[in-house]
Amino acid sequence: MLHQIGLDSTADLFDSIPADLKLSRELKTPAALSELELLAGFEQKAARNPAARRPSFLGAGAYSHYCPTVVDHIISRSEFFTAYTPYQPEISQGTLQVIFEFQTLVCQLTGMEVANASMYDGSTALAEAVLMAERITRRSKVIACGAVHPEYLDVVRTYVQHAGIDLAVAATDPVTGQTSADIDRLLDDKTAAIVVQSPNFFGCVEDVEALAEKAHAVGALLVLAITESISLGLLRSPASLGADIVVAEGQSFGVPLSFGGPYLGLFATREKYARQIPGRLVGEAYDKQGRRGFVLTLATREQHIRREKATSNICTNEGLIALAATVYLETMGRRGLQEVAQQCVQKAAYAARKISELPGFSLPYSAPRFNEFVVRAPVPAVGLLSALASDKEITGGLALSRYFPNQPNDFLVCVTEMNSRNEIDALVEGLGQSSGA
Amino acid sequence: MLHQIGLDSTADLFDSIPADLKLSRELKTPAALSELELLAGFEQKAARNPAARRPSFLGAGAYSHYCPTVVDHIISRSEFFTAYTPYQPEISQGTLQVIFEFQTLVCQLTGMEVANASMYDGSTALAEAVLMAERITRRSKVIACGAVHPEYLDVVRTYVQHAGIDLAVAATDPVTGQTSADIDRLLDDKTAAIVVQSPNFFGCVEDVEALAEKAHAVGALLVLAITESISLGLLRSPASLGADIVVAEGQSFGVPLSFGGPYLGLFATREKYARQIPGRLVGEAYDKQGRRGFVLTLATREQHIRREKATSNICTNEGLIALAATVYLETMGRRGLQEVAQQCVQKAAYAARKISELPGFSLPYSAPRFNEFVVRAPVPAVGLLSALASDKEITGGLALSRYFPNQPNDFLVCVTEMNSRNEIDALVEGLGQSSGA
Amino acid sequence: MSSEITKVTQHISHNEALIFERSQPGRIGYRLPPLDVEETPLAEILPSAFRRSDDLEGLPEVSEVDVIRHFTRMSTWNYSIDLGMYPLGSCTMKYNSRLNEKVARIAGFAGLHPLVEEKDAQGALEVIYELQEHLAEITGLPGVSLQPAAGAHGEMTGVMIIRAFIDARDGEGASAKRRTMLIPDSAHGTNPASAHLSGFSVKTIRSTAEGLTDLDHLRELCAHGEVAGLMLTNPNTLGLFEKNIKEICNIVHEAGGLVYMDGANMNALVGIARPGDMGVDVIHLNLHKTFSTPHGGGGPGCGPCCTTKELEPFLPVPRVIRKGEVYSLDFDQPQSIGRVKAFFGNYGMMLRALSYIQTHGFDGLREATEAAVLNARYIAHGLVSDYDKPFDAPPMHEVVFTDKRQSRKGAHTLDIAKRLIDYGFHPMTIYFPLIVQGAMLIEPTESVGHQELDQFIAAMRSIAREAVENPELVLNAPHSTRIGRLDEAAAARKPVLRWKPKEAGVAG
Amino acid sequence: MSSEITKVTQHISHNEALIFERSQPGRIGYRLPPLDVEETPLAEILPSAFRRSDDLEGLPEVSEVDVIRHFTRMSTWNYSIDLGMYPLGSCTMKYNSRLNEKVARIAGFAGLHPLVEEKDAQGALEVIYELQEHLAEITGLPGVSLQPAAGAHGEMTGVMIIRAFIDARDGEGASAKRRTMLIPDSAHGTNPASAHLSGFSVKTIRSTAEGLTDLDHLRELCAHGEVAGLMLTNPNTLGLFEKNIKEICNIVHEAGGLVYMDGANMNALVGIARPGDMGVDVIHLNLHKTFSTPHGGGGPGCGPCCTTKELEPFLPVPRVIRKGEVYSLDFDQPQSIGRVKAFFGNYGMMLRALSYIQTHGFDGLREATEAAVLNARYIAHGLVSDYDKPFDAPPMHEVVFTDKRQSRKGAHTLDIAKRLIDYGFHPMTIYFPLIVQGAMLIEPTESVGHQELDQFIAAMRSIAREAVENPELVLNAPHSTRIGRLDEAAAARKPVLRWKPKEAGVAG
């Protein structure tokens, strides 16, 4: 081929690169491995992640749920995973119809009117929601409830730092675990939005409706974030609570933990804000013969056309993960999602009760909860959980001191349908023993 | 639906079954399990197969080889694995073209002119080859070399027991490990075929050419069986050795060990015997517009049409496994197959040398070998291998006493490209230690 | 195509040459680790006379992405269960659960060598044992071997068991006179072929006008003391339950024969009725039909053989048995017919079938049967106005129609089948059973919903109309596929069974 | 279609309704284990005011086989890399190795929670660390963060780093005057959008007639001390190497700005030249382009950001670092721009990219680049006789053509693209970059063989002929797909963005 195009050597291909800019040696990356060697190497590394093999009560934004076997089969069809963004609808209807169904499912779950084709994850979706609230209200102050996931708040801070947005954080009530009256002090008519997570980082279900009313009373929006989307199977729908923008982490819908990603940002809002939504949208369309199909639509919001005036810079999103969530939601369906949510809530209640009966242990927060709750131990949580891991081979939860150094004895426990009663009982027993109680 | 067809209850569906023949209770099979429970149950059972996790030097008709990742991806495409036998060519060209390629590959490897779409496995393919030899020659005596895989010989015995075929077994030379001159005594003009395996059960490459000449000299056929098909990458092609019917176990071509099945029978012969071949054949065909396609052909040999006069009773064969082998052979290709064969032969030579250097150990057979060889230990092999398994977590080979009680100290070692030098060295060391040598 | 039926349309479809036509010298699609032992000169190990000299010429040389595209493209030319209903009568094309595929790939099974010591494979043996127990319960026949690799292999095994039993019972001499196997004219072709393999000569029993075994003919054939047994499919291949099965078994038994049941149609009976309770002595099952292991484009299958207690000693060796908590292989069965396959059978299929049984549970197994029969009845009901239904009795899990009405205008079963392709369905089984002229044997299975059944019925009715109004449309079908009907006669006349390079042949 | 080009034909294609149109009350496709703890009355846990009252109405109710058929059918409507060449310029649609998919599914990674203790995830952290090291070597920029989830996210991260660096260097006051980001008119839309997100105002740099950055214009724009930086794609989106890159960097640096490189086109450079050696300060990579992680129909991606040593302190937290043999998370980076994503980024993509790097080896990486460039050059050579090639310089890994010649007869870029579909190819990127009227940006990548390149060239030439001889054929294309061109304008006017039941809406 080289000769066919009139070149002598491979080096000629790179004539347009000045010689002094060329690498005059090979890269110092490793030599090629065969499949066997490569797999053995990764298996060895994987073996050095013992936590992946233990019963676990970790949640805090990433959840272990049952995933029907069909999900991985479908996302492994190369028609889906080796396709690009569906720019050519005539040969991309598979992807497009899936996204249309995904958008519909997100609307159904949240009760909202419009949903997009996905965001990177829950945290960036939240940051984009804050920017969108600012665009809609043209106000620059945003109040976040203190029990929003700390990493989400960090991401919001990064995103808003150059957007002229002032981010205030309302304190959490130490008794209920919900947003405290502190928020009333912060709220005013410069407020673009209240940002609340529910169930919040401590597992407490917030009184979102009341917060929405407060926000709306001053002309602000209510931005609701959800990290545990399974809760949508049981808790009141965001729309019915008065949310204006809803973002969620969709990882619970059939997506592996995978050390934190790829996950799935869900983003939904009211119809009237549709043209302010970041990211891609798929809509129904028809061809000349009247056949229904789907296309990427409202692209004028996007950076391809609007460039710096776009609603967001997002381009590649989480297509395949949205597919996984779509397969998950359609397989579990109306009944399955409710059953998972019920099992979570029941098992968490059981675990909470058993732990609270341990001498020296208490549950500091009184608000209703879904599948996560904070435990206050009689000893520092970090040591307690470490001991539990080494003695009992159980990951007992998340020591809150990672984010809240002033809560050294507290840890967050998450219980899902994946935790058998035996595991829960072992956890309770282990906590009792490791705390010396 | 029941009512639409005029029935009242599900029970009505079974009115044509006399009441006294109906089961008046539920089956005593287990209650339904969820995916999670079911998988956990199978994982527990799998954990009780510790041999699957150990380095292994077992061969003897089932081989551990590298399988490129693409193989499982392709055979997991539901277009292939959920299709039936390609009875409707217009919507089965995928399966049909694959089989045509498979037949071609088998011809190329064996050098033969015709190959079928597969048999159940090597052992049944051999039995069918014997029956075919009888049909072709109309002679009823068959001579099998003593070093044919004992389980293959068992299967042949079962198949021929009612076919009026007289099966004689020729002794193996205790020095070379090849078929002995004994065969000359058995051979006569009533002989339909000589059946030889090469490399034989003891890993020795037979002098097939000489045997073929002997067979042909008396008007008999030479039936060649191969259990380790990787040997075709290096050894002389069966056709060039004079074989008339070649059968092989194709498991080495990308098929998991899977506790003995499903495997893959390869079956090839000369063009002149094509209409005597058992099983399905795919051939080229054209439609009215001259487009090339493939169809099941020469069906008049088969039981659908010929019923008891068919060349065989085989109907369902090993379609998906033939696909796996086709993907394997096309991925490895001309060079890969040679490289695998070379690695096998080299590693086996290394292992054989090292083991033979151990005090008290010897290699009783002098014939050239491919990747298997017999070791004669200073102590009984069963105990030796047991000790090796428990002390070193290595499966060291197959104690020949399983099939040859008079060879208590002998065991068969197989070395493939999957056995690293470390494993081989550990085997050698372990043998030395466990034998007390 | 009538406009309401829009199960399918046409779309772009990729062509793909034979891999040999795509091969390019020097391309490679694999990578192995380097050889990590000292290399011995090859001639020292294997003299060149033993080595091949053709450098494997002709074998393909392609890259990994070539391989992926090659097979992906070809795959799109196939119809499959995952694309829709696959109503091949007698084939029980039901959904193949992805869970079962996952189970079969668990490393502790997939990586297990068949010749490991028993104590190192207790879990694997337990799977076999459990499945045996379940199949015994489902069939009512307690002796089970999972060794046969497919239905026909199970038939051969079962028939050999009958022969071995009679040999043992009557002694060689007397037994030698019992060399007749009775087989109904409606039976699957594998039945006579298997009987023949076991050294029997076949006598054919007529079916009655109702589509059942002709008892008088059976009695007549049994009269001469030659009969070793009867091979009966139940429900038979017309989809009808042999309601006289008990009497049939009696007649055969009284004549000194045994009854073999072809269990290919067990999807009509699981959880509802058991062959063992009907007088059957030995049966084979098709795990790749009733128990949902995938057909794989023609296998692998698994054809377990289940027998009465009396026949159990004749089953193939080794048997998998349990003593206390320990599973083991029992080779010590002096009356056994021997081995029918190396190792233990198509083990991967056993895993899938056990997973199927566990997923469904006892009630789910029964419900699947009920749904399978209901669906067939629904089709029978939906098509009877447009197609000739040769037998009045209500069908079980499959129903046979004929082309009698359509063929008057020239459209035959083959044409109707091909036209069905244009409507997006895989055709039914055609021209089987042989005794029904122009047979169309339709088996929907339980894996199809109401909507698709209605679409199927609508499509068939539409074809019936077309056969009258526009027969050419039917005669030249299919119109929507990448190739049209292939000239099978020409293909058989001058068979081309392998690719060859343009010029020379390939040397060995 | 001209008869020699037979990459495709037409075949039957299954229709499939929206799942909501298929749903049937009471159907179920899942099964969970029974609840194994004592049930607490729900009202005690969650008062009913907190619970939803709509019983999730509207969510689908379907069986498992319904789900499988639903998605399998839809999947067949997609073009994909596995079906053939996918020459979308700027997108680097290369083969996605199956091995990488397997690696990402290893239980010890896929099942690992991101908040486990560091000592329990050493293997996972090592993967991140190793990949960081490799990317540093490949780019010549030693500070690496894998946190960004895609290219645009990496851009935002990089631009924020520039801002944070200048803030730190110049102090808040002085820095506040430097709020201009220079971006060439050929840049991808995400560049200005990302700059905007970071609070910069964008000034556009002209390209020269040769398709390169206009140095004079650049100097002019840099003259006023407002410039924080330049965002440059190299090779640029015209497929041309910015041969003045060193000088460009000098100009920007001397003006007190930093140079951001959009690394979307690194597939032209890996193993050949390193941005760090050219004067670039910060770059993002698209693992989902250059490093072959699958596009998944639009993500997930992974957009690592690589910087000079100087900028390293500004990278997002946490950093993954190594001390001796121990890997850990370092949150203690006071100058960091902060977090850009929860946890550590799209980890699954990192596994795949590392697997890609290991599979190829240093030589394989370079060879892939060489093949990618050779293929683009081959296409450039093959099409130049029939299509307008607006820039003379030889392209790197992608080449831009225009519809100038064809549009005279009415066939525009869109039409040519749609017609290409009929020939069995996914179209190239069209109307990008914006500065080229009727642009067709073609990137074959290394994952395509000689044969298919020739087919592509032949198809494009054939279309060029058709555009003259039979323009209608081109204007109404595609003709071979299950649907024709959709009315996108109408869709945007009255957007229907979700399914709704026929009558009422769905309550919350």
Ligand SMILES: Cc1ncc(COP(=O)(O)O)c(C=O)c1O
């Ligand atoms: C009634 C009947 N008997 C026997 C068989 C043979 O089964 P197999 O194809 O598994 O050998 C079949 C299936 O083809 C059948 O339908």
Ligand SMILES: Cc1ncc(COP(=O)(O)O)c(C=O)c1O
């Ligand atoms: C030149 C260029 N820059 C940036 C991007 C944005 O990357 P991503 O889609 O991963 O956000 C793309 C890809 O779409 C691109 O082609």
